[in-house]
Amino acid sequence: MSYQSLSYLFLSSAAVLLVTAAETSAQTCTTAPSCSELGYTKSASQCSGKHTLKCPFDSTKVSCEDNVIISCDSLGFTDTVSECPGEYVKCPTDATKGKCIMEARAGDLKYSLKGQNHNGWLLCNGSYYDKTKYAELYAAISTKFGSSGNKFRVPYYSNYFFKGAASSFTGSNMPSSFTTYQQAGLPNITGTIHVGRSENSWAGAFRKPQQSGGYSSHHDARDGGYYTFDASLSNSIYGRSSTVTPQNYSVNVFIYAGKIKP
Numbered sequence: 001m002s003y004q005s006l007s008y009l010f011l012s013s014a015a016v017l018l019v020t021a022a023e024t025s026a027q028t029c030t031t032a033p034s035c036s037e038l039g040y041t042k043s044a045s046q047c048s049g050k051h052t053l054k055c056p057f058d059s060t061k062v063s064c065e066d067n068v069i070i071s072c073d074s075l076g077f078t079d080t081v082s083e084c085p086g087e088y089v090k091c092p093t094d095a096t097k098g099k100c101i102m103e104a105r106a107g108d109l110k111y112s113l114k115g116q117n118h119n120g121w122l123l124c125n126g127s128y129y130d131k132t133k134y135a136e137l138y139a140a141i142s143t144k145f146g147s148s149g150n151k152f153r154v155p156y157y158s159n160y161f162f163k164g165a166a167s168s169f170t171g172s173n174m175p176s177s178f179t180t181y182q183q184a185g186l187p188n189i190t191g192t193i194h195v196g197r198s199e200n201s202w203a204g205a206f207r208k209p210q211q212s213g214g215y216s217s218h219h220d221a222r223d224g225g226y227y228t229f230d231a232s233l234s235n236s237i238y239g240r241s242s243t244v245t246p247q248n249y250s251v252n253v254f255i256y257a258g259k260i261k262p
Contacts, residue, residue: 034057035055035057035058035061036061038055038063039063040053040054040055040058040061040062040063041061041063042061042062042063042064043060043061043062044060044062046062046064047062047063047064048093050064050065051064051065052064071093072091072093072094072097073097075091076099077089077090077091077094077097077098077099078097078099079097079098079099079100079259080096080097080098080262081095081096081097081098082260082262083100083259083260083261083262084098084100084101084259085100085102085119085120085121085257085258085259085260086100086101086102086103086119086120087100087101087119088100088101089101100259102120102258102259103119103120103121103256104256105140105256105258106136106137106139106140106256106257106258107137107140107141107255107256108255108256109124109253109254109255109256110253110254110256111251111252111253111254112251112252112253112254113251113252114252114254115252117254120256120257120258120259120260121254121255121256121257122137122154122254122255122256122257123154123252123253123254124154124155124156124157124158124252124253124254124255125154125156125158126145126146126153126154126155126156127153127154128146128147128148128151128152128153128154129151129152129153129154129257130150130151131150131151131152132150132261133260133261133262134152134257134258134260134261135259135261136257136258136259137152137154137255137256137257137258138152140258141154141155141255144178144179145179154255155179155255157253160181161246161248163182165178184244186237186244187234187235187237189204189205189231189234189235189238190204190205190234191203191204191205191206191229191233191234192204192206193206193227202227204233204234205229205230205231205233205234206227206228206229206233207227207228207229207230207233208227208228
């Protein structure tokens, strides 16, 4: 047999041995470790409030760190349930702790058809509230609307319309336009009449029609004493409407108090 034939036979045999070894290795299996061997030796109740991992083979077996406890504060449940003016979410490990679901910020206003205080919203009827119990609202409006002892007063908005302010301020920087009302009023109506021996004159809301029709700023005295009064001649606001008060419906105005201390 030639040298080349022997070399080919040797290489072929080696290849067969390698393939056989690979197949044998692939078919070799090992037993999966148990939950206990992996350290999952406790039940869920034993790990309540702690960092917990479940066994991938049996979810009833868990592992937890004995020295690490998940507190309500660490989860963000930093409010007491009694502080929450409306809805809240309780801490899973302490029912007295929770997260308040706040509808607005202290000092915000809203219209409503409701007639009483609700979920932290206080009727703007001039009532007085304790500074400590309603600390967030007190921080927002202070005593701008009045105070008595340890109490501050919420605004009284019955029978008033609102007007947008030029700037937005809160707390101690609140402008006086937020805390004082503007009285109702209309522009004054003015006019003058001068009666002379040879000439009469008038101005403002007064007019004297010419005999041929129309108006003029003056006539001579022979035109007589017939004068007219027209407020729109003094200010064009007159005559635009038949009433000073716009058409309206009445609703209640509420101010948000925020968290309420017990």
